Amino acid sequence: MLDKLNKLFSGITIIITFWGLFWLLNGLDKFFNGSFQPNLEPFSTNSVLISPDGENRIIYESHPMETVGWFGINRDAKMIGYFNRLGLNKQIALSCLYFLASIEIIIGIAFIYSLFTKEKRNKIIRLTFKISMAVFFGFSIFDILFGDRMELWEHGTFLILATIHYVYILFAVPGKEFDQLKGTTTFVLTQMRDKILEPKID
Structure with a gap:
C-alpha cells in the first residue's frame, strides 16, 4: 500500500505539478486584472x-x-508604469505583458502535458525547466533595469528553486546531460579527495 502511494505521489510528480500550475495560473492571472x-x-x-x-x-x-475580481495581482497598471519610465506608451506595455503571459501558459501546459505522456517525457521536462530558468533570468534583468528590488528578490528566488529542481530531475531521470554532470562531478570530487589525502613532504 505504501509502495503504491509512494509511486503515485512521487517527488518528481509533485514538482512537475507545482511548476505546471505555477506557470499556468501566473499566465492566466495576467489576463484577469479585475x-x-x-x-x-x-x-x-x-x-x-x-x-x-x-x-x-x-x-x-x-x-x-x-x-x-478574479486576480492575483493587477499587472496591467504595474507594467504600464514600468514602460512609462522609458517613454513607451500603454499599448506596447500591454502587448509585452500579454506576450509574456502567453509564454507562461505554454510552459505550464508543457509541464502538465509531461505528466501524461511517456514519449519524450524526460526531454520535455528538462526543456521546460531550461525555459523556466531562462524566463526567470530575463525577468531578473528586467527588474534590475527598472529598479524593482522586491520583484528581483522574488524572481531570483524562483530562479534558484527552478535550478535546484532541474538538478534534482537530472539525477532522478538519467539522460545524456546527467551522465555529463555525473562525470564532471566525479572528476572534481576525485581531485579534491586526492588533494586532501596527498601525503605532505617535509
Missing part, C-alpha cells in the same frame, strides 16, 4: 470628518480604492 472600485464597507473607513456644531455627526468618510 476592476478598480471603492470599498464602501464600514470596516474599510480610513478617516472621517465630524460636523463642527458639536453634534458629532459624520459629514465625510474616506474609503480606499481596491481591485475587485
Whole structure:
C-alpha cells in the first residue's frame, strides 16, 4: 500500500505539478486584472470628518480604492508604469505583458502535458525547466533595469528553486546531460579527495 502511494505521489510528480500550475495560473492571472472600485464597507473607513456644531455627526468618510475580481495581482497598471519610465506608451506595455503571459501558459501546459505522456517525457521536462530558468533570468534583468528590488528578490528566488529542481530531475531521470554532470562531478570530487589525502613532504 505504501509502495503504491509512494509511486503515485512521487517527488518528481509533485514538482512537475507545482511548476505546471505555477506557470499556468501566473499566465492566466495576467489576463484577469479585475476592476478598480471603492470599498464602501464600514470596516474599510480610513478617516472621517465630524460636523463642527458639536453634534458629532459624520459629514465625510474616506474609503480606499481596491481591485475587485478574479486576480492575483493587477499587472496591467504595474507594467504600464514600468514602460512609462522609458517613454513607451500603454499599448506596447500591454502587448509585452500579454506576450509574456502567453509564454507562461505554454510552459505550464508543457509541464502538465509531461505528466501524461511517456514519449519524450524526460526531454520535455528538462526543456521546460531550461525555459523556466531562462524566463526567470530575463525577468531578473528586467527588474534590475527598472529598479524593482522586491520583484528581483522574488524572481531570483524562483530562479534558484527552478535550478535546484532541474538538478534534482537530472539525477532522478538519467539522460545524456546527467551522465555529463555525473562525470564532471566525479572528476572534481576525485581531485579534491586526492588533494586532501596527498601525503605532505617535509
